[in-house]
Amino acid sequence: MDSPVLFLLLSLSFSLPFSSSSLDTIHEGTSLSIEKSEDILISPDGVFSAGFYSVGDNAYCYTIWFNKQSRGKNQTVVWMANRDQPVNGRSSKLSLLKTGNLILTDAGKFTVWATNTQSLSPVHLSLYNTGNLVLQNMEGVTLWESFDFPTDTLLPQQLLTRNTRLVSSRSKTNYSSGFYKLFFDNDNLLHLLHDGLEVSSVYWPDPGLISWEAGRSTYNSSRIAVLDTFGNFSSSDDFTFMAADYGPNLHRRLRIDYDGDVRLYSWDKEGQTWFVSWQAIQRPCKIYENGSSSCYPKTMLLNGYRSPDFQGDLYLRLPERNLFSYANSVQDFTLVCSSKGTVQLDRKYKRSQENGIVKFLLWFASGVGLEIICIFLVWCLLTRTQQASSVDKQGYLVAVTGFRRFTYAELKKATKDFKEEIGRGAGGIVYKGVLPDNRVVAIKRLNESNQGEGEFLAEVSIIGRINHINLIEMWGNCAEGKRRLLVYEYMEHGTLSQNLSSHALDWKKRFDIATGTAKGLAYLHEECLEWVLHCDVKPQNILLDSNYQPKVADFGLSKLQNRNFENASFSRIRGTRGYMAPEWVFNLPITSKVDVYSYGIVVLEMVTGKGPTKEPKRLVAWVREKKNEAAAMASWLEEIVDPILEGSYEKGKMETLITVALQCVEDDKDARPSMSQVAEMLLRQENDSHGDDHGINL
Structure with missing residues (x-):
């Protein structure tokens, strides 16, 4: 074979796995x-x-x-x-x-x-x-x-310098910048830092050790580190490590993971997967989290680690209903198809006698009526094509927006000509409706706006993709002319505002509503792809389902952000008097802390039964004053707790709830916690109070 032909074939063989372009x-x-x-x-x-x-x-x-x-x-x-x-x-x-x-x-x-x-x-x-x-x-x-x-990964031969840093992602599925950083500090040492929304703290190397005790040197100011292809990492502060599989010709990457640990990954060619060949912190509890370096119970247990130096027993607390869920093993079964299952049907067919009239009609249709039939067939074909086009268009819209687009006539029929009003706000009126599939829905008819249809559909498509158990779910929308309607799931018990003055909300329901609302807002602020500020958190926008579980609503009026809240711009003041943060009034930068402030007012209203619409500052000052008098007056809770509760509440959880609420309504936004921190504090208090759960000895 000629060498040019061989060269051509070899070239083609190397290019086959990739696109020709x-x-x-x-x-x-x-x-x-x-x-x-x-x-x-x-x-x-x-x-x-x-x-x-x-x-x-x-x-x-x-x-x-x-x-x-x-x-x-x-x-x-x-x-x-x-x-x-x-x-x-x-x-x-x-x-x-x-x-x-x-x-x-x-x-x-x-x-x-x-x-x-x-x-x-x-x-x-x-x-x-x-x-x-x-x-x-x-x-x-x-x-x-x-x-x-670099973002969160350092590749072989890539330098980590005084001007670069690795920043973790927010979560496993959220690639945006997280809270953990690997960088050279001003003391020339390579550090791991938890840079939270409120506080920052170095957690590696151990802050309790002097640099030389940690095997580090501060005397080299070059501040440079590199990973070579053999798996050897060296830093100018004398920190070095070697991969467990040290050697050439392996693909490697050093990554700061979303959990705050730094790991070296090596590629296993045979297994076609990555494996950890070194990690900075062997015990995850040493990673800075939640204000300290301690481990706390998680809302979901995904994995576990038992320390070799732990000599006691390990217990997991589980609901009683789950204790015997694995008692019964799965039974094997098979499906067998055989010829014995075939049964011959005993049917006899008898040819019918010819009908003269039918024969004549067939002859007539094949002759004189042929043109009429052709016209009829063409008309049917055109009609079906138009219907298919309509279906395709509807399917396209469902694919684009993530939920169904209704016609105005459909929603008018579902609400019986907008007969039953169940809510009213600045944005529009909400009606109860029933869809053809018998689903009960809440249909909000928005006030007329000059917003274009494309812009409206773009906004609701984003809102429709936001999904959380404590956020109201949008099922569809309508945009015809200047008409704009939103279709939501229906909440049996209405709004929190409608229930506050009744005896339906006992202490447990109120605490659960506070926790669920915090979780929903935390999701809007930190977890979903498009970060959202609600801007109008109030009892009227917290809905309650059949079990009185809360769902935050009306974040359609919110401001979608680009993860840089400090640069947020708003054309007008948003929110409701009494629940608005001071930033609105004093024209300060608007951040997620405006929702935190409003949430704090809502919690104080739930606790005291007093509305803030007239004098919100007076409500906050009154609660704070009573709390400060706690040392001299043991019955301070009794003086501020809603009389409807008739003294039936858990003192420890009530004190925590009030303390959290007062932190949320600080005038200085930087002194307020984030919604995720609020949710975590309440969940921790709830878990600590469940002392009657059963345990399993591991």
């Missing part, structure tokens, strides 16, 4: 579209890819990932450009401009991310075998490289 370099004037799956960069050795990566429903980040996929898992992401501001799944582009600037634009054509580089000579962008995305000019000068801007 895949490349490792793009030049100025080129754009990579999010809607073209082939618009990706692949390193020459095929190990790394760079392209748009899905981080949520219709949300994407420009990402570099490890090209080999672990079994049963998504691609391994090693770098993200816009981790805190994902772009739309349509019309977004990465463009290399002739000016030398690399920019990422969203569907709205605004710049989400840029390298902010300039060059008089032509430039090109290349993905190297190291996983480094590099922007260079014709002279070979590097203008920008991804290695200088």
